Amino acid sequence: MTFDIKGILDGKRLAISRALSIIENQRAEIDALTDALHGHLGHAFRIGVTGPPGAGKSSLLDNLIEVWRQTGKTIGIISVDPTSPFSGGAILGDRVRMMRHYKDNGVFIRSMATRGSLGGLSVRAQDAADVYDAAGIDMIVFETVGVGQVELDVAKAADTTIVVIVPESGDEVQAMKAGLMEIADIFVINKADRAGADKAFREVRGMVDLRLKQADWKPPVLKTSAIKHEGIDELADQIERHREYLEQNDLLIRKFQDRFRMKIRDIIADRLSSDFWTQERKNLLDTTLNRPIEAIPSPVRLAQTLFKIK
Ligand SMILES: Nc1nc2c(ncn2[C@@H]2O[C@H](COP(=O)(O)OP(=O)(O)O)[C@@H](O)[C@H]2O)c(=O)[nH]1
Numbered sequence: 001m002t003f004d005i006k007g008i009l010d011g012k013r014l015a016i017s018r019a020l021s022i023i024e025n026q027r028a029e030i031d032a033l034t035d036a037l038h039g040h041l042g043h044a045f046r047i048g049v050t051g052p053p054g055a056g057k058s059s060l061l062d063n064l065i066e067v068w069r070q071t072g073k074t075i076g077i078i079s080v081d082p083t084s085p086f087s088g089g090a091i092l093g094d095r096v097r098m099m100r101h102y103k104d105n106g107v108f109i110r111s112m113a114t115r116g117s118l119g120g121l122s123v124r125a126q127d128a129a130d131v132y133d134a135a136g137i138d139m140i141v142f143e144t145v146g147v148g149q150v151e152l153d154v155a156k157a158a159d160t161t162i163v164v165i166v167p168e169s170g171d172e173v174q175a176m177k178a179g180l181m182e183i184a185d186i187f188v189i190n191k192a193d194r195a196g197a198d199k200a201f202r203e204v205r206g207m208v209d210l211r212l213k214q215a216d217w218k219p220p221v222l223k224t225s226a227i228k229h230e231g232i233d234e235l236a237d238q239i240e241r242h243r244e245y246l247e248q249n250d251l252l253i254r255k256f257q258d259r260f261r262m263k264i265r266d267i268i269a270d271r272l273s274s275d276f277w278t279q280e281r282k283n284l285l286d287t288t289l290n291r292p293i294e295a296i297p298s299p300v301r302l303a304q305t306l307f308k309i310k
């Protein structure tokens with residue numbers, strides 16, 4: 001399987017899907033593909049949607065897709081779910097939630113599981129987004145679960161990050177405060193049709209007020225109900241408002257630089273690591289570990305010895 005750069009640039013569904021598979025399966029063509037995509041990027045707006053499992057992220061997206069489609073925008077979704085590498089449970093949920101859009105030619109939905117290593121997943125997600133971007137898609141959305149390192153990385157690389165919580169997650173919010181505060185451009189309290197939404201709203205607003213000092217963008221706090229289709233237009237408006245803010249303050253270029261930096265670091269780390277682990281070094285590590293435990297040097301010492309091997 002190889003990629004069809006012309007097909008991608010023309011927005012052909014099959015070509016896009018093939019390219020995404022190359023990235024997801026970490027096939028050897030990735031380097032050539034990402035190289036070919038570079039130079040065709042910068043059109044799309046990138047949005048990160050994160051929050052605990054079951055908060056209603058996919059349901060909200062389903063609603064947002066509808067609003068965006070009405071204005072003729074094309075949409076590419078990337079669901080990143082490190083929590084379910086095997087079952088695909090959440091991913092199945094995403095499919096069900098956004099099912100009605102699967103047949104729409106202007107909507108692309110793709111799930112990415114982790115396949116073993118977490119490292120590189122955020123870069124893979126960015127590469128997938130680059131495929132969408134080069135294909136001329138307008139709005140790219142990363143859906144991620146929680147606020148682990150991968151989510152933070154994905155979110156940091158998005159232009160606008162939306163943190164979705166539910167009325168019940170009051171304690172969670174307290175616990176995740178630092179991480180959430182760092183990444184959220186917009187807070188959404190979904191399932192506002194349930195009790196406790198106003199209390200959660202006040203708590204989050206209180207947190208936002210506390211941090212106000214440094215930044216000149218104050219994250220709005222919104223209440224939505226995805227199942228009742230309430231608050232969706234306002235969410236779409238706030239996303240647009242944040243985009244304008246980024247544009248007016250030359251911040252989009254910073255986001256591009258963040259993504260670029262992340263990728264370069266990933267490529268360099270990859271290359272250094274694979275250059276380092278020669279057969280000779282692997283063998284030395286193995287034979288050392290096979291010694292009686294008291295004869296094994298400390299990791300630091302062994303690493304020093306490994307470095308000395310030419
Ligand atoms: N009551 C209520 N339930 C919702 C709302 N939004 C989503 N749900 C339900 O919450 C569950 C999880 O939704 P989903 O979109 O898959 O959450 P995700 O894991 O964050 O993507 C589903 O059963 C949805 O029907 C809402 O606004 N109100």
Ligand SMILES: [Mg+2]
Nearest residue numbers: 057058093094
């Ligand atoms: Mg989901």
